[in-house]
Amino acid sequence: MAAAESSKINMPSGGGRVRSATDDVDTILIGAGAIGEAVLYVEEQAYRSIIVAVDANTYPAAGQRLEELLRAKRLAVHVTIIKPDRQGDVIADEASLIQLLHDVKQQGAEAVIAVGGGTIHDIVRYCAYMAGIPFISVPTAPSVDGFNSKGAPILIRGEKITIAAIGPNAIFADLDVLMKAPSALTAAGFGDMLGKYTSLFDWSFGSLTAGEPYSLAAAERTRSALLQCVNQSELIARRQEEGIAALMSALIESGLAMLSFGQSHPASGAEHHLSHYWEMEYIRLGKRQLLHGAKVGAACVEIARLYHRIADEGIDGWSNSGSHERESPAAADAIAANWPQIRKHIADIPDSGTLTGLLRGIGGPASVSELQVSDELLARSMREAHRVRMNRYTLLRAYNERANAANA
Template sequence: MTQLLHNIRQQAAALGEEYLKAIDLDEIRVEPGALGRMAAYLERKNCRSVIVAADRDTYEAAGKLLLASMERAEGLSGTAVHTTMIRPDAEGDVIADEASLIQLILDIQRYGADAVIAVGGGTLHDICRFSAYTTGIPFISVPTAPSVDGFNSKGAPILLRGEKTTIPAIGPMAIFADLDILVQAPAELAAAGFGDMLGKYTSLFDWSFGALAAGEPYLPAAAEITRSALQKCVAAAGLIASRSEEGIHALMSALIESGLAMLLFGQSHPASGAEHHLSHYWEMEYLRLGRRQLLHGAKVGVASMEIAKLYRRIAAEGLPLNEWAAHRQAEGQSRNQSQAGSGKTPVSSGNVGSARGRANGRSTADFIRAENVKPAPAADWERIRREIGQIPDPQELGGLLALVGGPVSVKQLGVSPELLERSLREAHLVRPGRHTLLRAYNEMRAK
């Protein structure tokens, strides 16, 4: 994994200093006994007060072991170590919402912590990344299962008043992924991580589509890193299914590599397209109904099958992209004229620009030109159809998911036909600044 970090830093350096600064991790460890290296790392960083943030399950899986190893370390005798147990909601789920954020932020302030250690899965990491960013301290990643690719992301998907919002924050300064712990993770969590990786088939297409049809920014190096991680993960599907150390190492490495691609680009485009928008839509609906949450990667895997099915149908039927581009341009001009008339500064409908962009004094528009939609010539549509053809068909995706033990249908997942149909019509509204094919299709149907 040290070699992977070295290789990506080399690619980043070739792109320019700004990109090299984006890959700002000190250390990545994916190996047996990785937790035993934490104490020496904290000593090198001169940490004097740290918080180990976990939930009930992740504390049992890794938190106790981490605390024990830190207590034995002579070099940390002057370091105060505190534990924050993130409390679940009424349904028993740990959620990255206002309550969890305030709980951790208050503990950071109470203990004067100079670092937070996130011990858990994607949700726990999102809580820690936003809380650390808000209080101006770094955080360290300790994954307890190979379940998501967001461990080293800088974006924090947060639920604010029940709405999913991705907020630019910070990535971890180091990752300690202990294979002794990861191989013991429940099988459904490894299957979820594999499902999250399969989602890259459709997210990479949507990113390419957005760049081609809507002028969104695109970084070939980040796309290639993501594609390589996906291919290596799929090639190791049998090993992942066996939950061998080799297979879990391959899965965890692919998830981290995907996260590094997002760091390099500064946004989640390489790894998150319409399949993630469906997943987020389902999550918000379950929260509204007071239902237990589904695993993120399990949702993404099934959503990828549904998006692949829809996109193949669109490829067969055709889509008037020139009309869509004209529609988007007219809508953007109308919005800007309305804002200008009201005295407001016209803004993009995209999400806030990347943390890297803000740090370098660059505006959101430098990264997402949400209304800069250019008409696509007929040749572009043929290219788009060819790229859709490179997405595996739903049966192949389902076969891979079944191999690793994940759900392969919305019925198995527990999503109703009505919710599926509604999400296919409305999920693009979850990220209004993203120009996916799902968005184009729905906007043309609504005309």
């Protein structure tokens, strides 16, 4: 198979087929009929036994067809349908992980194919890693930028932890499947991308004020994926092949930017911390989960609103004199010293009205109230969500530490 020798995936034009390879993933194919190519790939790798991991929705969407094509090649294939929890959600908890690990062992599987969205991928990436075998990604919706991530967020006794696991050896994103994805999932993928406006700001902010590691190349790569989505938003909204291909390639690009940098900074800032905070609250209360990207999109609107307000309030309050109560006094000094640049970077984030309009245009929830996140939860998360990742210095964290110091 001839793979383009590029570390960057080529952007599809006119919904055309794109095949690329990177250091981390040996084949990335976005195109109609990509499932057929996945079968050829499996054949080439000469796996003697393979598991197709699906859920009750992704089996009819793509898993069944994949199973039939693999069987037609006389390959030994077993289908594992991951069962939902009591709320009806498929989640990456102990029960799902053991269900798949058991089948991997029982079948002597030499590889697993993840057919589904982010959660199926997380379950598979963890199990393949634990079993010491590779996995292949067949996304069924352009819903999240984590398909090619190496980190597996899993739930152990209700606590979310992220295990450093493995990424897929190959990705086959079949536009015939992705075009039929439920529109809420496509809108969620757009929301996850829109969140890069605030994550990219927070990353530059953290590097400027707290010396966090930074890569201009990874930041630019993420920004160009983000702008590709925004520029194609009408085609995505109309679920045109060109738009869906652009969204899918942007999600994969964002994942590759994180892989190349080695951490999630390019794609995850305060908007993701809010989203994680809401997720943990819903797990605690046993409520049905909201889509990751839907939360990120709505959270991005709230963070953008706050950051523009902070910019409007100006430098007063950031100068550190007399506030040694502050948790990060050196960073507060750095904010004052770098204020003009910080303000300029905030100006690069669209205002909350523009972001709301973009989300609405795609047909996703455009606000926290449409997501049915309560005012109380929103207010509490805006005060506390920075504690989700205390190794990140975001403007949300700086703002909350300033407020806490003022109240001390």
